[in-house]
Amino acid sequence: MTRFVVRRLISMVLVLFAISVLTFLIFQAIPNGDPAARLAGRTSTPETVAAIRKSWGFDQPIYEQYLTTMKKILSGEVISYAQQVNVLHEIEQDLPATLSLAIGAGIIWLALGVLFGLLSAMRAGRFSDRALTVLALIGVSTPVFLLGAVALYFLAFKASIFPNGGYVPLTQDPLQWLYHMILPWLVLSVLFIGIYSRVLRSSLLDTMHEDYVRTARAKGISERRVLLRHVLRNSLIPIVSLWSLDFAAVIGGGAILTESVFNLHGVGQYAADSIAQLDVPPVMVIVMLGAFFVVVLSAVTDVVFALLDPRIRLTGR
């Protein structure tokens, strides 16, 4: 157990290090991406640009620049090139919107995905199963920004049932917060509900043919109890590990499209804006943040499963 945690921690640090290097290099390779010229602004003289290049250290070798940036990130003093504000403060401001989106949508897609998957498996091959399959495949095949834009047009612009995007902090007005979040939650959930219900359905159908399920039936346990206590519990394992990864990715700015369409000003939108301005520091921080959540949550999921299910052994992989 300890060995597993230590190995996971080491590989986590290595992955984060490699990701930071990769991100830094991607933006170094951009032509016209000279950060000194960006910092100096459009109406700058070559002298100002040169002065800025010197004072920010852009004349140093690349590895020096990388080390400086990383030092600033780790000490919490990293400044963006475009707005020249503290990146961590910006992310702190954007995090509530992203967390609201991730938590609400996460609950919805997990609950509905499990519900529809269960219904589909119980009625396998019948009409309701086919209808749910078709709906799930349509959900998986629709780009989230298209769905969001169409929903906004019909439900917010035409019918005025929902607000036209934007985010209201929970602490400021809980009702308005809920009112503004419902549409983004549903739109982000559609895709996941489609995937989860399909995965759960096939996992349930596999489990139903296991020997211990037949044993449970033979013992005379009611069909409902067999399904919920014996089949569903075991089939939930892939769903929960999937959920933790997806949830981590959404917190880490992965819901860029949803955040942009609904103008939520979350972490993902900040990332997209920064990339458009070739603003390296915020991009590095957000990418590392996202990778951090993914790596941590997948390690936590492995540990939780090992505790729950003695058949799963923890290896250092």
Next chain:
Amino acid sequence: MATVDSTVRAGAPVAPGADVGPPAPAGVGPYRLGLRRLRRNKAALAFGLLFLVIVVLCLCAPIYANDVAHTGPNANHVTDTVKVGGVTKDVVGPTGEPIGPTWQGRFFLGADQNGRDIAVRLLYGGRNSLEVGAIATLITMTLATLVGIVAGFFRGFVDGVLARILDLIWAYPVVLLGIALGTSLALGGISLGPLHLQGNSLLVPALIIGVVYIPYVAKPIRGQVLGLREQEFVDAARVGGAGPLRIMWSEILPNVSSTIVVFVPLMVANAILLEAALSYLGAGVQPLNPSWGTMISDGIRLIPSAMHLTFVPGIMLVLAVLGINVFGDGVRDALDPRAKVRLEEHAEEASR
């Protein structure tokens, strides 16, 4: 499911009426069995046909442009007029709102705010979207198969290094990686040895999408190879004097081929969706080249005044992706009724 038999071919003809009746006689390969099961799945075949029709329509884009619409995908007709049912109408109205579908040769599906024919752009855009999807899938499948087989076969150090690289791509947020690479490459292009790609080349988004999806395919293949390399027929080949390359090529590869076949339609669907997402964020197919993704993102701002700009490419995109998804589902069921392929578990990140 040891397919050592090299005479098994995917497209082998099935005798009429062979899909009904008693269990398959001895000597029928898994692909022929799969084809029989697929032929019984009418829904999958219908949606596969739908996708095929869309592909053919898009390939015929130049014919449609020359002989029906008489205009190109980037030709502006802002000041032109068009006759609809005897009434002459502006292609782009005085307040800038483009004409809707006319349901006739010119501007069949309407025009955009630059007076460009939507139907022509739709077909040319579809060509680009499908091309990106096809090339990206080719890149993913080739590299992922290579990495998966090599990592699983050699294990040890090679596996360690390759697995770390896969983990790196895996943990890197897909869309962020896509837009970071897309933005930087769109500005400067890329040089790969003798090959130089312009920033607006279609190969740039195709390359990005292809690389991003490698881990999702390579990991399951690696897992399968780990089991295969311990099988008796691999030992037999080794005893027979076959080297590692030969074993990987003629013993391992045929046995993972059904996994590869199952992944192809799913990858095409996901690649088309990721192309649309990247284009929406300005990091995919670059302007002047139309694609379904760029058409949708251009149209979204104008939904209130000109819905057709978003809905026409949107519906086309959903139909194409749905078609290949349902077909892929059928292929998976046909090749392995208890398939463990779970691409969708992760590849959804494309469109979040």
